[in-house]
């Protein structure tokens with residue numbers, strides 16, 4: 311049995327109850343085969359694959375807080391510090407009832423390679439809680455965030471581990487978390503990114519994941535003689551990533567016709583009116599179904615996977631993991647989709663990815679395509695260290711340069727190892743090489 315298969319078997323045995331984590335590891339290790347085989351003795355002797363698939367540490371803790379009725383509630387908190395070979399642990403905090411160790415580990419594992427691809431000095435980690443922010447009052451959100459940070463502060467710091475936003479964690483939550491960290495530690499430091507602009511946040515961080523996704527997609531399209539101009543585009547989700555992907559895609563000339571949330575999707579054949587979406591989602595924290603009540607001619611349909619039955623040229627999944635299954639992928643292909651680029655983390659199942667690659671659809675995997683968010687978090691860390699803030703244009707230009715570079719590196723790595731055009735393999739290989747090299751230099 312070869313080294314890759316040996317490690318895969320061990321990882322499966324040790325983490326049998328963690329399906330999302332195993333899915334992420336399997337995808338990465340499978341695509342690393344040519345790199346590992348070219349240097350098997352060195353990697354095996356140093357147990358690089360065993361070490362890269364085992365987090366440095368995983369922290370789980372109780373988060374008690376008091377709701378508006380005076381009732382004590384208890385949630386579970388997580389922080390998985392996966393790998394800090396190339397910089398302090400860095401990655402978001404997800405607040406969603408589905409959160410468990412498997413999900414946080416898959417996200418932390420992906421983050422290691424994604425952060426490496428940005429070319430910035432950031433390691434990989436992820437955290438969160440099974441707390442559901444939906445329908446909670448601002449006071450309840452604050453109570454939860456303060457309790458969460460009262461435990462988390464022991465493990466993080468500007469040079470140790472720098473959390474940020476993810477599903478359910480936006481500017482409001484980051485503010486409460488930062489306030490509590492500052493109070494407990496008595497330190498004013500860039501311990502979180504995605505901060506408000508009045509207290510150390512970076513301009514363009516809010517837009518960065520969505521904009522970055524479009525910069526990446528644009529590069530991919532350009533390479534194949536296309537552009538967003540006139541392209542019918544479907545975007546799933548209607549949160550931070552989806553909204554700013556929609557904004558940039560529209561600026562680049564795309565016609566975005568659909569958005570969704572976990573209940574259903576809207577279709578507007580005249581093109582989504584983003585000001586209406588922003589009012590519903592960012593100001594009112596409402597449901598996407600509201601859109602159909604406010605915009606004549608638009609239609610709301612219950613159930614979120616139906617969004618992939620809409621005929622489109624470009625699909626940008628920006629909601630959550632495994633939201634595109636084999637059948638949805640087959641439908642997209644049948645309807646003539648040209649490019650699929652992932653704004654969410656691991657939104658396509660392995661079968662869906664295979665369908666896209668086999669059908670010649672241009673496919674941008676998450677760890678390359680959505681790296682603009684964490685890259686701009688890296689730029690926020692730099693600005694905090696310098697005690698300076700750059701203009702929106704400066705940050706946006708750097709972000710655009712980083713995304714073009716990620717495309718180039720992933721594309722060249724795929725070519726070098728005989729898999730031209732396969733950006734899944736290219737991104738995994740390019741991300742892996744730098745981290746593995748740093749681990750080798752640093753000893754065990």
Ligand code: NDP
Nearest residue numbers: 476477478519547548549550551571572629630654655683
């Ligand atoms: P938000 O919380 O702002 O938005 C999430 C959106 O996805 C909402 O519309 C939500 O709908 C929908 N959603 C969540 N869970 C499900 C589900 N199980 N089925 C269908 N829809 C669902 O999160 P973000 O926009 O920040 O994150 C979206 C994705 O992008 C995630 O995969 C995240 O990991 C990834 N990402 C985020 C980055 C960032 O900087 N924020 C950076 C890189 C990746 P509802 O309101 O009904 O829950």
Ligand code: 2IT
Nearest residue numbers: 401402474476683684687
């Ligand atoms: O998945 C991700 O890359 C994020 N949620 C952003 C992480 C960050 O540290 O900005």
